[in-house]
Amino acid sequence: MNDGGMSEGPFAEADRQLTICNACRYCEGYCAVFPALERQVDLTAGDITHLADLCHDCRDCYTACMYAPPHEFALNLPAALSAVRHHTYDEYLPRLTWPAGRRGAMLAAALAAILLLAVLGVIVGGAGAPAGSPYRVIAYPALLVAFGLPAAWSVIVMAWSAARYWRATDGRGWGGLASPAALGRALRQAATLRNLRGGGADCSYPGDEPSGARRRLHHLVAWGFAACTASTVAAAISQDFAGDPPPYPAASAPVLFGVIGGAGLVIGCAGLLVLRRTAASSGTAAREDPALARRGYALLAALLVLAVSGLLTLVVRDTAAFGPVLYVHLVAVAACFAIAPYTKFMHVIYRFLALVRHNSEPVQR
Amino acid sequence: MSTPEAPWDVVVIGGGNAGLVAAITAREQASRVLLLERAPAALRGGNTRHTRNVRCVHDSGDQYTPGAYPYDELWRDLCAVGDGPADEELASFTVRESASVPGWMTAHGIRWQPPLTGTLHLGRTNRFFLGGGKALVNSYHRTAAAAGVTVWYDRTAEGLEFTGNRCSAVLVSGRDAGDPERIAARAVVCASGGFEANIDWLRRYWGSAADNFLIRGPATNDGRMLATLYALGAAQAGQERGFHAVAIDARSPRFDGGIATRLDCIPFSIVVNSRGERFYDEGEELWPKRYAIWGRNIAGQPGQIAYSIWDAKVNRLFLPPMYGPAKADSVAGVAAELGLDPDAVATTVAKYNESVVAGSFDPSRLDGCRTDGLTPPKSNWAQPIDTPPFYGIAMRPGITFTFLGVRVTADARVRTVEGGAFRNVFAAGEIMSGNILSSGYLGGFGLTIGTVWGRTAGAAAAREAVSP
Numbered sequence: 001m002n003d004g005g006m007s008e009g010p011f012a013e014a015d016r017q018l019t020i021c022n023a024c025r026y027c028e029g030y031c032a033v034f035p036a037l038e039r040q041v042d043l044t045a046g047d048i049t050h051l052a053d054l055c056h057d058c059r060d061c062y063t064a065c066m067y068a069p070p071h072e073f074a075l076n077l078p079a080a081l082s083a084v085r086h087h088t089y090d091e092y093l094p095r096l097t098w099p100a101g102r103r104g105a106m107l108a109a110a111l112a113a114i115l116l117l118a119v120l121g122v123i124v125g126g127a128g129a130p131a132g133s134p135y136r137v138i139a140y141p142a143l144l145v146a147f148g149l150p151a152a153w154s155v156i157v158m159a160w161s162a163a164r165y166w167r168a169t170d171g172r173g174w175g176g177l178a179s180p181a182a183l184g185r186a187l188r189q190a191a192t193l194r195n196l197r198g199g200g201a202d203c204s205y206p207g208d209e210p211s212g213a214r215r216r217l218h219h220l221v222a223w224g225f226a227a228c229t230a231s232t233v234a235a236a237i238s239q240d241f242a243g244d245p246p247p248y249p250a251a252s253a254p255v256l257f258g259v260i261g262g263a264g265l266v267i268g269c270a271g272l273l274v275l276r277r278t279a280a281s282s283g284t285a286a287r288e289d290p291a292l293a294r295r296g297y298a299l300l301a302a303l304l305v306l307a308v309s310g311l312l313t314l315v316v317r318d319t320a321a322f323g324p325v326l327y328v329h330l331v332a333v334a335a336c337f338a339i340a341p342y343t344k345f346m347h348v349i350y351r352f353l354a355l356v357r358h359n360s361e362p363v364q365r
Numbered sequence: 366m367s368t369p370e371a372p373w374d375v376v377v378i379g380g381g382n383a384g385l386v387a388a389i390t391a392r393e394q395a396s397r398v399l400l401l402e403r404a405p406a407a408l409r410g411g412n413t414r415h416t417r418n419v420r421c422v423h424d425s426g427d428q429y430t431p432g433a434y435p436y437d438e439l440w441r442d443l444c445a446v447g448d449g450p451a452d453e454e455l456a457s458f459t460v461r462e463s464a465s466v467p468g469w470m471t472a473h474g475i476r477w478q479p480p481l482t483g484t485l486h487l488g489r490t491n492r493f494f495l496g497g498g499k500a501l502v503n504s505y506h507r508t509a510a511a512a513g514v515t516v517w518y519d520r521t522a523e524g525l526e527f528t529g530n531r532c533s534a535v536l537v538s539g540r541d542a543g544d545p546e547r548i549a550a551r552a553v554v555c556a557s558g559g560f561e562a563n564i565d566w567l568r569r570y571w572g573s574a575a576d577n578f579l580i581r582g583p584a585t586n587d588g589r590m591l592a593t594l595y596a597l598g599a600a601q602a603g604q605e606r607g608f609h610a611v612a613i614d615a616r617s618p619r620f621d622g623g624i625a626t627r628l629d630c631i632p633f634s635i636v637v638n639s640r641g642e643r644f645y646d647e648g649e650e651l652w653p654k655r656y657a658i659w660g661r662n663i664a665g666q667p668g669q670i671a672y673s674i675w676d677a678k679v680n681r682l683f684l685p686p687m688y689g690p691a692k693a694d695s696v697a698g699v700a701a702e703l704g705l706d707p708d709a710v711a712t713t714v715a716k717y718n719e720s721v722v723a724g725s726f727d728p729s730r731l732d733g734c735r736t737d738g739l740t741p742p743k744s745n746w747a748q749p750i751d752t753p754p755f756y757g758i759a760m761r762p763g764i765t766f767t768f769l770g771v772r773v774t775a776d777a778r779v780r781t782v783e784g785g786a787f788r789n790v791f792a793a794g795e796i797m798s799g800n801i802l803s804s805g806y807l808g809g810f811g812l813t814i815g816t817v818w819g820r821t822a823g824a825a826a827a828r829e830a831v832s833p
Contacts, residue, residue, distance in 0.1 A: 020687050025684070028478065030496060060496060064496030064503070066410075068407075069407070
């Protein structure tokens with residue numbers, strides 16, 4: 001225990017548990033957390049944060065642990081590490097004097113984004129665009145501003161948080177981020193969710209029995225999200241480079257990517273929400289920090305709103321409902337852009353940075 | 366109390382590795398198989414919860430055991446520990462049968478992982494199952510449930526009811542007080558482990574020293590079924606003081622501390638007793654070949670306690686102790702923190718340091734870095750203890766399991782003192798390990814014994830049940 005934060009609740013408890021894990025090591029085959037732990041002798045708060053984000057929450061270490069409750073050692077590493085992650089998600093945000101705190105900043109950012117969209121919508125409007133075009137609700141340049149500002153804000157806050165996180169968790173400076181090999185391995189492991197494979201045993205989630213459901217559903221969400229991004233990029237290319245403004249036909253790249261991505265998000269998020277409910281009712285709820293669990297629900301619900309409203313705009317685009325539905329979707333997108341750094345969305349960044357650090361450390365045998 | 370219910374074909378007493386393997390095997394031939402687990406579901410599996418690998422013969426390497434380990438080599442290793450195999454015929458059967466154990470385990474749901482770090486030298490001979498013993502127990506329970514084995518938790522087998530030479534029922538108590546329930550059975554497999562958690566029983570052979578033993582497995586391993594079998598006339602196998610014991614942290618819980626409390630610092634340290642004197646060669650052999658003698662070594666010291674002392678040079682060469690070591694800027698300081706006489710320990714260390722012969726230190730092999738003119742010597746990995754900070758830790762014997770058990774026939778039937786065997790009572794695992802092990806232990810071989818004899822006993826019990 002080398003620094004200040006360690007005497008505090010989640011770190012002290014994680015340190016106690018990880019010290020036992022490091023003396024046992026039976027779980028080494030499940031994921032990257034244990035090999036990473038074994039490189040350390042004295043854990044710092046930064047090390048513990050790193051291990052917490054390296055943990056992908058497969059929970060195999062819980063079902064395999066002979067020291068899990070009711071054993072007196074009371075090991076519950078998934079819960080201990082998720083409590084540290086919960087701390088992480090707040091700790092590295094920029095400290096603003098106003099609005100103070102995560103909730104305040106999140107609320108202010110969301111309101112500002114919604115207000116901006118509303119004001120621009122009223123001032124600029126969307127007259128002149130053809131039927132079925134999104135620009136009937138709000139003109140293209142105004143839409144760029146309404147999305148661009150919150151997105152830029154988000155990127156700045158995320159980059160700021162990521163930089164603070166990296167400084168706090170990486171003992172060897174910025175070099176790891178410049179290593180193509182480490183970045184490549186980290187990307188591959190993130191893209192394949194290698195650490196949710198449990199060394200071949202799959203996850204112990206939502207209950208005690210092994211299941212690949214969480215990994216598969218997460219793939220649908222992550223790749224669905226990527227496809228939706230691809231849809232936006234394809235639309236931008238069609239419009240700004242090919243001179244082909246929306247609406248796009250069903251057999252076009254923006255619509256196809258959007259439909260596939262939206263469907264992936266809907267199925268993935270709904271499935272993960274069902275798994276969360278199952279976990280909560282199957283008696284395994286104690287394996288996660290309750291506050292982090294709420295943020296998990298919130299992220300899934302938000303993505304579900306985005307995906308459903310986005311798909312709906314496509315379904316109703318030839319009807320009178322198109323305008324209102326699109327408006328709801330745009331509000332949701334703008335608000336989500338604005339608040340992303342204050343939500344569990346940050347797990348994407350922190351986990352990736354944890355994987356980069358892990359892959360730039362020497363292998364021990 | 367009698368129940369009119371039809372008898373079970375096979376009742377297996379004990380839900381560790383041997384019991385689970387016996388139940389799964391028995392179910393291949395017998396239709397009604399019942400496994401009695403004394404612990405609640407969350408703590409099921411007995412000592413097996415604390416295991417992590419199995420030592421088996423393999424004629425070629427693979428991704429998990431990267432080299433051959435032929436019969437002759439395992440046999441030699443077995444002969445080299447303690448007084449060698451107890452019953453050569455049964456021991457050689459065990460070694461021979463071990464070759465098919467990994468395949469059998471894989472076919473019954475067990476997953477593997479590469480050798481764990483910090484387990485130098487074990488990678489070629491021992492196969493590590495993914496997640497350790499509790500994961501293995503979970504996997505076997507899944508397999509057993511899918512095969513139709515019935516499992517009752519929180520049930521203790523209190524006794525066996527006999528009609529002539531044949532056991533007719535197991536007397537079973539639950540969590541509630543009251544008369545035991547009579548469970549009719551056509552065949553019984555006793556896989557209920559040793560008696561290591563029964564301190565009174567240990568005291569018979571160890572005297573008051575037993576009061577200072579720590580037990581690495583659950584407190585339920587009290588040898589109740591073993592005592593029952595002796596009372597019914599079962600023949601004794603193994604030495605009374607035979608056990609597998611290692612050096613563990615003196616601060617460990619009395620029971621069930623398992624693997625996390627064991628200490629691997631010994632070969633890189635010197636070990637002194639409560640008088641501050643060395644008493645055994647810390648560098649005699651590679652640690653996996655010698656770790657198992659240190660429980661016994663410490664059990665023989667005054668107060669059954671000993672202290673390992675090392676310095677900053679070697680501090681990262683072994684697994685970090687769970688409770689952390691004592692640490693000070695001087696040897697005397699560490700001694701004082703451990704409650705030892707600082708002068709006596711400082712003198713021992715000074716004498717040891719003077720006797721160290723310069724050499725090329727290499728923790729991965731017998732490096733010949735030794736002492737000269739010191740009694741007892743340290744034959745390998747001897748370096749002066751001279752680099753602060755200095756570290757120390759108090760150690761006690763941690764008893765893993767006892768070897769004293771029941772004698773069995775080649776098909777795992779429990780033999781009687783009269784020279785015959787019970788018709789339909791079989792034994793597997795630690796309760797019969799004394800047929801194979803005498804006083805020393807070979808890491809991972811307990812699981813081998815449990816699996817080989819679980820299969821043997823389960824198959825024989827099913828045959829007996831189906832066609833008596």
